[in-house]
Each structure stands twice: as C-alpha cells, then as structure tokens.
Amino acid sequence: LGSTEAFGRLPEPNEFVVIPKSEIHCEKYTGSTHAAHCLIYAENNERVFDIYNPRAAILMQLRYDGYFGFPGGLIDAGEDFVTAVNREMAEEMNLDTSKHSVNHDDHVISHWSEKRNLALHFYKLKVNMTDLIEIERQALLAEDYGSEVLGTVRVPLYTLGDHYRGFPVFLKQNFIGCSRDQLMAALSSLNILTPEEIQLALNANSRNV
Numbered sequence: 001l002g003s004t005e006a007f008g009r010l011p012e013p014n015e016f017v018v019i020p021k022s023e024i025h026c027e028k029y030t031g032s033t034h035a036a037h038c039l040i041y042a043e044n045n046e047r048v049f050d051i052y053n054p055r056a057a058i059l060m061q062l063r064y065d066g067y068f069g070f071p072g073g074l075i076d077a078g079e080d081f082v083t084a085v086n087r088e089m090a091e092e093m094n095l096d097t098s099k100h101s102v103n104h105d106d107h108v109i110s111h112w113s114e115k116r117n118l119a120l121h122f123y124k125l126k127v128n129m130t131d132l133i134e135i136e137r138q139a140l141l142a143e144d145y146g147s148e149v150l151g152t153v154r155v156p157l158y159t160l161g162d163h164y165r166g167f168p169v170f171l172k173q174n175f176i177g178c179s180r181d182q183l184m185a186a187l188s189s190l191n192i193l194t195p196e197e198i199q200l201a202l203n204a205n206s207r208n209v
C-alpha cells in the first residue's frame with residue numbers, strides 16, 4: 001500500500017496541469033479564459049503563544065462562493081496578466097498599487113484546465129510585516145469587500161503537537177480552482193516550508209488527534 005492508501009483515501013483528482021514557463025504565452029492558450037491571482041506574504045518568525053513559529057504571514061481570502069482563494073481575477077480584454085492581477089488586488093483588497101505591485105518576475109506558476117479552457121496564473125508579492133498588517137486593515141475598505149470578498153485570512157503554517165491542528169486542518173478547507181496547489185507550490189518555491197514539512201502536512205490524518 002502507498003502511504004495515501006494507508007490513510008484510507010485516494011489522491012483528489014486534479015484537472016489542472018502545470019504549464020511550463022516557456023509555454024505561458026503560447027498560441028495554444030490564446031482562445032482560453034485567463035485569470036491571475038497573487039500570494040501576498042511577509043516573513044514572520046515571531047512565535048504564536050510563545051510556541052509556534054508562524055514562518056510567514058500568507059494572505060488568502062474567503063470568497064463570496066464559500067471557497068478560499070487568493071486575491072486576483074479574470075484578465076480583461078487587452079490587459080496583460082500583471083496589470084490584471086494588480087487591478088484585482090486594488091478592487092478586492094484596496095491595495096495601494098503605487099506602493100505594492102507585482103511584475104513579471106513575481107510569477108510563481110501557471111496551470112491549465114482543458115475541461116474549462118481556463119489558464120490560471122499565479123504571482124507572489126513579498127512585503128514586510130508592518131506593511132502586511134496595514135494591507136490587512138485596508139482590505140476592509142475595499143470596493144469588493146462584502147460582495148466578492150468576505151474576508152482576509154492568514155494561513156496557519158505551523159502544526160500543533162497532535163500533528164493535525166494548524167496547517168493540516170487548514171488544508172481540509174475547500175479551495176477554488178487550483179488555489180490549494182498554488183499555495184503548496186509557493187511554499188516550496190519560496191522556501192517557506194521544506195519539502196518534508198509539506199509532505200507531513202499533506203499526509204496528516206485526523207486519527208492522530
């Protein structure tokens with residue numbers, strides 16, 4: 001038995017495939033719907049309850065449809081990905097994009113769903129902790145707050161002594177699109193968690209509680 005089967009559940013089917021970086025602007029995707037979203041984060045090693053190292057403050061949002069996801073949205077006609085994600089962060093989070101904005105170098109990963117003819121592009125925006133707290137506060141005044149967006153949350157990246165509460169529990173939430181994969185990809189490529197820590201969180205089982 002593989003480790004996943006041993007825990008009594010199969011890997012969730014994933015309709016999204018990673019687009020190689022060199023193929024993101026490929027003709028294959030010109031007729032597709034495109035959207036771009038962003039992980040806003042700050043390094044943060046200040047212990048929670050004097051015990052848990054939060055590692056980073058990563059922002060996600062509760063959407064109007066009940067799913068968790070990242071700020072961002074659909075690319076409008078004539079817009080490039082970076083312009084769109086910055087505009088959506090202004091609409092959904094009231095982000096001051098004259099101070100904080102993403103550029104092409106902040107691209108993390110792109111995914112493609114053939115079934116939905118949908119390409120999803122993912123960016124990162126690193127800020128310091130003081131600015132992150134200000135961004136959280138400003139988000140309450142966003143144009144889309146209370147409609148498209150129901151709130152900003154920080155992702156708990158630590159795991160409690162029962163090996164389940166904290167990050168593993170958070171990963172049981174319902175995530176829109178491939179936002180859960182985007183989160184895991186960013187944690188790994190931004191070196192926020194080690195591959196071992198990521199694997200532990202993915203394999204954690206409530207039976208241990």
Ligand code: GTP
Pocket residue numbers: 035037068069070071072073074088120148176177178179182
């Ligand atoms: P409107 O302004 O109401 O049109 O919404 P939007 O432009 O903000 O679009 P939205 O953020 O809902 O993103 C468009 C589509 O992308 C959604 O229907 C989802 O399928 C997908 N999506 C939304 N959020 C995320 C996310 O965080 N990650 C990923 N991978 N996909 C997402």
Ligand code: MN
Pocket residue numbers: none
């Ligand atoms: Mn209390």
Ligand code: MN
Pocket residue numbers: 072073074088091092144148
């Ligand atoms: Mn939007």
Ligand code: MN
Pocket residue numbers: 070071072073074088092148
């Ligand atoms: Mn959106």
Ligand code: MN
Pocket residue numbers: 073074088
């Ligand atoms: Mn939109």
Ligand code: MN
Pocket residue numbers: 091144148
């Ligand atoms: Mn909108």
